[in-house]
Each structure stands twice: as C-alpha cells, then as structure tokens.
Amino acid sequence: MVAPVAGAARRAAAGLAVVLGVVTLTFCLLHLAPGDPVERLVGPAPTPEQLAAARHALGLDRPVAAQYVAWLGRFAAGDWGRSVATGRPVRALLGEAVPATLELIGLSLLLSYLLGIVVGVVQATVGGRVDTALSITTVTLFALPGYWLGLMLVMAFTYWGRWLPAFGAAGLDAAALSGWSLVVDRLRHLALPLATLTLIGIGGTARFVRGAMLDVLGQPFVRTAHAKGLSPFAVSRRHVIRNALVPVVTLLGLSLPALFSGAVFVEAVFAWPGMGRQLVEAVQARDYPVVMAATAVSATLVVLGNLVADATLTWLDPRLRPRRQGA
Amino acid sequence: MSRLLRDRRAVWGASVLALVVLTAVAAPVISGGAPTAQHDIVATRFLAPLATDAHGVFHPLGTDRFGRDVWARLVYGARISLGVGSLAVLLSIVLGVAVGAVAGMWGGPVRGVLLGLTDFALALPRVVLLLLLAALWRPSAALVVVVLGLTGWMSIARLVHGEVRALGVRPFVEGALALGVGRGRILWRHILPNALTPVIIAGALGVGNAIMLEAGLSFLGLGVQPPTPSWGNMIASGRDTLVNAPWVATAPGVALVLVVVACTLLGDAVRDALEPTMRSRAPAARPL
Numbered sequence: 001m002v003a004p005v006a007g008a009a010r011r012a013a014a015g016l017a018v019v020l021g022v023v024t025l026t027f028c029l030l031h032l033a034p035g036d037p038v039e040r041l042v043g044p045a046p047t048p049e050q051l052a053a054a055r056h057a058l059g060l061d062r063p064v065a066a067q068y069v070a071w072l073g074r075f076a077a078g079d080w081g082r083s084v085a086t087g088r089p090v091r092a093l094l095g096e097a098v099p100a101t102l103e104l105i106g107l108s109l110l111l112s113y114l115l116g117i118v119v120g121v122v123q124a125t126v127g128g129r130v131d132t133a134l135s136i137t138t139v140t141l142f143a144l145p146g147y148w149l150g151l152m153l154v155m156a157f158t159y160w161g162r163w164l165p166a167f168g169a170a171g172l173d174a175a176a177l178s179g180w181s182l183v184v185d186r187l188r189h190l191a192l193p194l195a196t197l198t199l200i201g202i203g204g205t206a207r208f209v210r211g212a213m214l215d216v217l218g219q220p221f222v223r224t225a226h227a228k229g230l231s232p233f234a235v236s237r238r239h240v241i242r243n244a245l246v247p248v249v250t251l252l253g254l255s256l257p258a259l260f261s262g263a264v265f266v267e268a269v270f271a272w273p274g275m276g277r278q279l280v281e282a283v284q285a286r287d288y289p290v291v292m293a294a295t296a297v298s299a300t301l302v303v304l305g306n307l308v309a310d311a312t313l314t315w316l317d318p319r320l321r322p323r324r325q326g327a
Numbered sequence: 328m329s330r331l332l333r334d335r336r337a338v339w340g341a342s343v344l345a346l347v348v349l350t351a352v353a354a355p356v357i358s359g360g361a362p363t364a365q366h367d368i369v370a371t372r373f374l375a376p377l378a379t380d381a382h383g384v385f386h387p388l389g390t391d392r393f394g395r396d397v398w399a400r401l402v403y404g405a406r407i408s409l410g411v412g413s414l415a416v417l418l419s420i421v422l423g424v425a426v427g428a429v430a431g432m433w434g435g436p437v438r439g440v441l442l443g444l445t446d447f448a449l450a451l452p453r454v455v456l457l458l459l460l461a462a463l464w465r466p467s468a469a470l471v472v473v474v475l476g477l478t479g480w481m482s483i484a485r486l487v488h489g490e491v492r493a494l495g496v497r498p499f500v501e502g503a504l505a506l507g508v509g510r511g512r513i514l515w516r517h518i519l520p521n522a523l524t525p526v527i528i529a530g531a532l533g534v535g536n537a538i539m540l541e542a543g544l545s546f547l548g549l550g551v552q553p554p555t556p557s558w559g560n561m562i563a564s565g566r567d568t569l570v571n572a573p574w575v576a577t578a579p580g581v582a583l584v585l586v587v588v589a590c591t592l593l594g595d596a597v598r599d600a601l602e603p604t605m606r607s608r609a610p611a612a613r614p615l
Contacts (some may be wrong), residue, residue, distance in 0.1 A: 018450040025451070029459040143587035145539050145545050148562055148580035151569060159570050263456035265543055271567075276454075280547060283458045295455055302452060 010312060015303040022299040027071070028033070030291055032063050037084035037286045058084065071292060081289035090293045092282040100169055101267070101274035101320065104190070105259050108197035109252070115198070116205025117248065123206065124213030124244075125236055131167060134206070141203025146262045150196045150269035157192060164191050193270040197262055201255075208251055214246040219243075223299065245315050253309025256302050330600040337600070340593030344546045347586055358598035360384070361397055363404040363554045373572045374546050391561075391575045400556035401578055408583070411471050412538035416530050418476025422524060424519070425482025430484070432493025432514045432541040442488065449481045454607075457540070461549035471550045475537050483529050490522035528598045535590030542583055558583050 021117040038054045046054075055061045059070070074081065080090040119138065123131045165171065171185050216222065217240055225235045264276030271277070275298055282290035331337045365371075369379045371394035378386050382393075388397035407554025430441035460474040491558065494500060495518065503513045515580035538558075544550035553560050565576025 004574070018447060021447055022451055022455075026455070027458060031457070033462050034359065034464075038476075046350065112536075139588055140584065143535065143539075143591060145562075145583060145587075147543060148576070151566055151576055155569050155573050161416050203423055226339075240367065257450075257452050259454055264454045265546070268547060279455065280458060281349060283462050284542065286462075291459075295452075298452055301449065306450075 003029070008311075011307055015307055018283060019296065019299045020302055022067070022073075023296050026292060027068050028064075028294045030288060031067075035286050036060055037288055040285055046059060058082060067130070072291075075153065075293065075296065080301075081286055082294045083292070085285045085287045093290060094275070094293055097273060097278045098301075099295075100272060101145045101260075101263055101276065102301075103229055104193055104197065105263055105271060107190070108194055108201055109255075109259060111194070112200045114151045114247075116202045117209050118252065119183045119202060119206035119243075120209025121213060121241060122237070123210045124217065125232075125240075128221050131210075135210075138203045141199050142207060143202070144202060145201055145265070146266040147198055147269050150192065150266055151198065153192050153196060154269070165189050166192060169273050189204025191268050193272050196266050196269075197259070201259070202264065205248070205251070205253070208242065209248055212247050213240060216240045216243045235265075245262060246313065249309055249313050249316060252312075253306040256309075257307040260298060269290075331540075332595060334600065336577060337596035338591040340591075340596065343585055343589035344593065347405055347582070347589075349452055350402055351409055354406060355401040356395075358399040358402045359423055360399050362400040362556045363395060363400070365394050372543060373568070376571075376574050384514045389572065389574045389579050391564060391572065397561075397575055397578050401558075401582060404556040404558045405582065407468060407551055407555065408538050408541060409586070410458045410560075411468050411475075411541045411557075412534045412553070413538040414472045414534040415475035415479065416463070418472060418592040419479035419533065420429045420526060420530055421547060422476065424487050427484035427487025427489075428491050428514055428519060428522075431488040431495065431509055432518070441484075445481050447486075448478075449485075450477075453478050456543060457469035458547075458549065461544055466544075466549050466552055468551050468555075471541050471544055472546075474544075475540055477501065479533060479537065483533075484527060487522055490520055490525060494521055503564040524591055524601050528601070531590055531594035531597060535594075536586040538583065538590075539587055542579075579588050 036055070038051060038058065038060065042049075042050050042054050052061070059067060062070075071081075080094075082089050083093055087092070119134055123134045123138075154166040155162040167190055169186070169189050171177075171189070174182065174185055177185055222235060222239055225239045230238075260276070262282065263274065264273065265270075267274045267276035268280055275294055278290065279294045279298070281287075282294060332399060366380070366382055366384070371382070371390055372383075372392050374390040374394075375379055376389040376397075377385075377387060379391070384396075386396050386398065388401065390396055391400070411614075426441050427443060430438045455472055456478050459472065460477070464470050483539050484560050491514070500513060500517060503517055504510075541550055541557065542559030542562065545557045546563045548560075548563065550559055551557035553564065561579040562583075565572070565574075565579070568575055
C-alpha cells in the first residue's frame, strides 16, 4: 500500500507546483502590464498626489517582489483582500462566481459525455451511412466557436422564438419566486448557455469515442469473443465499450482546461455570473486581488480535476496500478 | 498522395481551404469595394443581403450598422483570420520542434527541464494566459500571433520529443553517431525530416484552432481592432445588431466554421493516409 500513497503524494505535490507556477506567472504578467487599478479608482482628473496616496493605500508603491510575498502569505492565510474596482471582499465575489461556473461546467460535462459516448458507440457499431452522417454532424459541432453558437441560439430562441431568456442566471423577479417557479426560472436561464457548451462537447466526445471504439474493435480479443459465439451486443457491451472508455476518462481530465476556457467565452455572451466573466472584467480593470484569487482558484480546480481523472483511471484499469515491489 | 486524393474528406477540406485562400488573396478584385468604405450611413446601413443601395451598389451579404458592405469585410477579414492563424501555428511549430528536438536528442537534465516546462505550460489555463498576455500591450494582429504562438507549442513539443527519442535508437542514427557525426547535425539531417509527419498533422489541426482563438480574442475586444475587419470583431459588432441585422454576425461565423471543419477534415485525412496505425484517433480537447 506504500506505492499508491507515495504516487498520490507525488502527484499532489506536482499539482501544487503547477498552481504556484500559474499564480506566480499571473502576478508577473499583471504587474508587467501597463496601467494599474488605481487609474480607474481615482476618477477622471486626479492630481499626482491623489494617485500616489491611492497607490500607497493599496500597497502598490512597494517593490513587486515584496507585494508578491505579502499577497502569497495573506492568500494562504485565507485573507483574499477586497476587489479594488467594487470594494467587495474577493471571497464573497468568488463565492458567487465559482458555484455558477461549476454548475454550468459540471452539467455540460455530464450531458456531453453521456450523449457523446452514445453517439460515438452508435457510429462505431452501426457504421455505414449513419456513421457518415453523424461524423459530419460531430465535426461541425466540434468546429463551432462557443461565442458564435451562443449568439445564434440567442437569435433563434430569444429574439425569434421568444421562448428562453438570453442573459444572466436568474430573472429580475427571482427573489420573489419560490418552489417550482424558482426552479423553472433557473432552468430557463441555464438552458441556452448549457446547450452551447454541451453541443460543442458532444462533437468532441463523440469523435474521440468513435476513434477509441474503432481501435478496440481491431484488437484480436474482439475477434476471439466473436469466435466463441458471443452475440454482437454482448461483445460490444462487455469487451469493446469497457476497453474503449479507458482513454475517454483521460480525455475527461484533459478537457477540463478547454472546458473552462470555453466557459469564459460562453459566460461573456450570456452574461452568466461565473468565474470567466469575473476574470475577463477583472483583467481589463487590472483588479489585482480578483485576478489573482480567480486564477488561483481556477488553476486549483483544473489540477484537482486532473488528479480525480488520474485516480479514476487507475481504479478502472488494473494495468495502470503501480506494481508492488518484489511481486 | 493518391490515397489522399481518394479520400473525400481531404478533397473537400482542401477545396474549401483553397477557395477561401483564393478569395482572401483576390480580395481587392472580388470584394467590390474597400471593407471600410462608407457612403450615406443612414441610407445604406442595415441593408438586407442581396440588396442594392441608393447609389446602385449591390450588397450580396447586406451592410452593417455603419453601412459597410459585409461581403467586402468578410473577404478582407479572411486575410487577417487566415494570416494570423497560419503565422501563429508556424510560430508554435518552430518553438515546439526546437524544444521537443532538443529534449529528445540530448536527454539528461536538459530533457528533464524542458519536459517539465512543457508539462507546466500545458497545465496553464490557456484562455487566462491569453487574456493576460493580450492585456499587456495594445491589441493588434501581431500581438495575437505572438500570444497564440507562445501558448500553442506544447503539444507539438511532446510529439516531436516522442518521435526524436523513438528515432534516436534506430540503427541509422547509431551508425551516424559511430561515424562521429555531431548530434546537432544528426538531428537536423536524419531525425527531423523523419519526425515531421505528426507535426504537419498537428499543424493542420492547429490552424483551425488558432483561427477560432483569434476570432475569440477579437470578439472580446482583445484582438484585431476595428475598423480593420477580422471575423471575430465582425461577430462582435454583429452581436449588438442581432435583432434587426442578424446577417452581420451570421456570415463571419459560417465562414469560420467552414474553415475550421475543412482544417479538421484535412488533418484527419492526412493522418489516416500517413499513419494508418494512428487511424481514427481524434483529438477532443479544443480551445473554446
């Protein structure tokens, strides 16, 4: 039992190093960038004294290295500071944004993997014209930019159909709603951003699953399974799909950063109150505390997702388990 | 090559790309006017596709809110989008091949450092990096090329590293080493030419991604700046007029999807033709 624990510890350490690297790089880039949050804070025609006073109050007049160490210490201790642009505590801002993004990404991950696996399995097992038609569909879905697909869905379902809302995560009257009407309001607001991310996700997953299935179908053990008289359905279910899904789990981990990136654009289109929108706004306003905390949190989430995918993979595929010494 | 010609995906993808490249090159001839040309704005804005305006000018794809011809902007935008996309991929290939080849050929601590760097860069959320880098300087097409190139070389470095290591133990390399040929020369003359296949495939797929990311950055206002047309900033400007002039955002999006599909199909077909053993493995991580 020593080897798995040591392996997990090594992976966790590597993950921590990545998060630390991301945070450090972000800090350097932010401070290299022209402009600072003070310029927006002090109004249109500040005197040099006002600028200097504001910078001093925020600690921006200290050496960059000192600012970095101070930020790292405070962040690790749980003091994430206040947003320069809005004055709100960063923890409160992210406390609203993180669940919103996780809801969107989590649901779209679930739906696009379920549907994508079904489509890919059908393509590989049925073949022929069905496969061709579905291949054309999935390659097109895969090529759709999220922000554009989002706009097209808004055009169809909001402006023409007048069925679904296009902006935000809740209606203006959400605070007055309760019970079912609140759930319906949430779901109606979720529908278009979720559909955008999921449609694109299905394209990618189905393409990958189809490939993985075809690879397994060519293996000798599949021929053996057929030869010993198993029904095609049993061969598919027991031998092909199980083996084909192993690389799909790796994909799950790998696609997390991509999905997060996609969410940045989709959130921008739908005004979804998540991490992506928060990050875009904060970078543009040079809101240092928000950018730093949002980057640290998103990098941590991505790293954690990869660790979970790794662990699932080892659990699914005994061949990947570390061998015991001397065995 | 003959296998490629028999592959419908390759034929279709290559034809679409050739058509778009030709359109971009011939932009001044076929656009029917400058992409920034404006006449009487109030009279010529928001004209529907296939309309002829009061000056007798035909607008095949209509006009935008400043009365500019959408077709002309689309064709000139193709120059920016294709140019930025291919230059960015070229930059990632140069960086990726350099890192991957050195790591694969020299080994030891050099390999450790370079592979660690690659893994680290792969783990960075690309869009966060893009946002930060794009905010560093005034947005421009050149900046987008550099930013996309700097954030896109990692998968190529890994591919090349794997190929170089696999080729490095082959007899012809051992033979060259035994003859006293330097490692740099072996790499350049014997290994790299043999390792280029996956790089070409990754490049073809990468151009589609890069075009999509360029459009995404321009959409967020961090890429190519109006009035210079790019497909991304056209979609962004069409967003505000989605209700009364949906064609402004639709046209560049359709063009973008066509080009990305063409790149993907061509990449798939080239891979299948060159490496039958890698058949059907589609990359599923995408930028946005």
